[in-house]
Amino acid sequence: MKGRVVNFNPGPATLPLSVLEKAQKELTNYGGEGLSILEMSHRSKTFDSILNEAIEDIKKVMGITDNYTVLFLQGGATAQFAAVPLNLAQKGKPALYINTGSWSKKAISEAKKLSIEYQVIASSDQDNFNHIPRNFNIDNNASYLHITSNNTIFGTQWQSYPESKEVPLVADMSSDFYCRRFDSRLFGLIYAGAQKNVGPAGVTIVIIRNDLLDRSPENIPTILNYKTFAEKNSLYNTPNCFGIYIVSLVMKWILDTGGIDKVEKINQQKAKLLYDTIDSSNYYRPTAKSDSRSIMNITFRLPSEDLEKQFISEANAAGLVGLKGHRSVGGIRASIYNAMPLDGVEKLMDHMKKFQKSNG
Ligand SMILES: Cc1ncc(COP(=O)(O)O)c(C=O)c1O
Numbered sequence: 001m002k003g004r005v006v007n008f009n010p011g012p013a014t015l016p017l018s019v020l021e022k023a024q025k026e027l028t029n030y031g032g033e034g035l036s037i038l039e040m041s042h043r044s045k046t047f048d049s050i051l052n053e054a055i056e057d058i059k060k061v062m063g064i065t066d067n068y069t070v071l072f073l074q075g076g077a078t079a080q081f082a083a084v085p086l087n088l089a090q091k092g093k094p095a096l097y098i099n100t101g102s103w104s105k106k107a108i109s110e111a112k113k114l115s116i117e118y119q120v121i122a123s124s125d126q127d128n129f130n131h132i133p134r135n136f137n138i139d140n141n142a143s144y145l146h147i148t149s150n151n152t153i154f155g156t157q158w159q160s161y162p163e164s165k166e167v168p169l170v171a172d173m174s175s176d177f178y179c180r181r182f183d184s185r186l187f188g189l190i191y192a193g194a195q196k197n198v199g200p201a202g203v204t205i206v207i208i209r210n211d212l213l214d215r216s217p218e219n220i221p222t223i224l225n226y227k228t229f230a231e232k233n234s235l236y237n238t239p240n241c242f243g244i245y246i247v248s249l250v251m252k253w254i255l256d257t258g259g260i261d262k263v264e265k266i267n268q269q270k271a272k273l274l275y276d277t278i279d280s281s282n283y284y285r286p287t288a289k290s291d292s293r294s295i296m297n298i299t300f301r302l303p304s305e306d307l308e309k310q311f312i313s314e315a316n317a318a319g320l321v322g323l324k325g326h327r328s329v330g331g332i333r334a335s336i337y338n339a340m341p342l343d344g345v346e347k348l349m350d351h352m353k354k355f356q357k358s359n360g
Helices: 017-026 045-062 076-088 102-113 210-215 226-231 241-257 260-279 305-317 342-359
Strands: 068-073 095-099 118-123 144-148 169-172 189-193 204-209 297-301 332-335
Touching: 017 241, 045 068, 045 241, 068 076, 068 210, 068 226, 076 102, 076 144, 076 169, 076 189, 076 204, 076 210, 076 226, 095 102, 102 118, 102 144, 102 169, 204 210, 204 226, 210 226, 241 260, 260 297, 260 342, 305 332, 305 342
Parallel strands: 095 118, 095 144, 144 169, 169 189
Antiparallel strands: 068 204, 189 204, 297 332
C-alpha cells in the first residue's frame, strides 16, 4: 500500500493528518454514544453542539463579531453564484462585479441569467487574468460589489480588499478562506466551499452581516434563502453533518497550531520559498504578476508542454501529486493550502531544482 503522498491537489485538497486521525478514531462510536456522526440525527443534542461549536470556532479564529451570522449550506460555491444575486440584488441598484478569472465569470453569468441589473466594473481578461485590477469606480448606489478573493486557476489573489464603504462587499473566498487574517467588518458577505482550506467537499460556509438578511425576498427558492437558513441555524433541511464536524476539527487545528496569524505566517513562508525558487531559476516562468501573486495556488510554466508533462510524471513518481494546472490553462499549479506542511513545499523545491539541473 502507498504511504501518504504530498498532496498539491487544488480541491478537494490535503487535510491535516491529525484531523483525519481524530475523525477515524471517532468514526464508528462518537463520544461513546454507540453510533457514528454519519448515522446520527441532525436534530440530536449531540449534533447541535457540534454545529454550534463549529460556528463559535469559525467566529473565534477570525474574531468575527456578533453582527455576523455563520451559515452552513450545500451546493458548493457554485450555488452561491446564484444565491448572492437572488438574496442581495435590489431594484434600481446595480450589482457590481470584478472579473478576475473563470470563477468570477461563472458568478457573473448567474447574475446575467437571473436578469438582475449588473455591471462588470473591472476585468483582467485582456491580460489572461495575470493580475488583480486596481482601477475601478464603485457606484455608491450599488446593491453590492462581488470579488473573487483568490483565483484558484490563475494563481492571483487580492493583496488588500477594496474599500467599498456603504456598498456591501461580497467575496468568494473559496480558495483562500482562513489562510490569512482579514477584517470581517470590510465585508457584507463571504462565501467559500470548504474543500480547500477548511474541510471536505459538500459544505459551503457563508458569513453574512445581519442587516443584509432583511434583503432576502420571500419568493426565491427556500434552499437558497439566507434568512431562512439564519432563522433555522442552518437546520432548515438536513445539513452535511459529517462535513460540518470536520470543519469544526479543522478550526480547532488552526487554534492548536497557534491561531490564524501563525497559520498565515507559515503560508507566507511556504509561498515565498516557491516564488523564490521560480524567480531565481531562469527556467520556471511565473504566470501571475508579482503584485498579484496568490499564497495558495502557485502557477508556473516550463519551457515546453512536453517538459511540463515530464515534470508532473517525475513528481508523481516521487510522491508529489496534484501538480497539473487547471485543464483550461495548462502548466503547473502547486496548491499549498493551510494543511500543506512546510516540508512538503521543500520536497517540491528539491524536485524543481533537480528537474532543472537534468533538463535545463
Ligand atoms: C474560487 C472558486 N470559486 C468557486 C469554486 C466552485 O466551487 P464548488 O465546486 O464548491 O461549487 C471554486 C472551485 O474550485 C473556486 O476555486
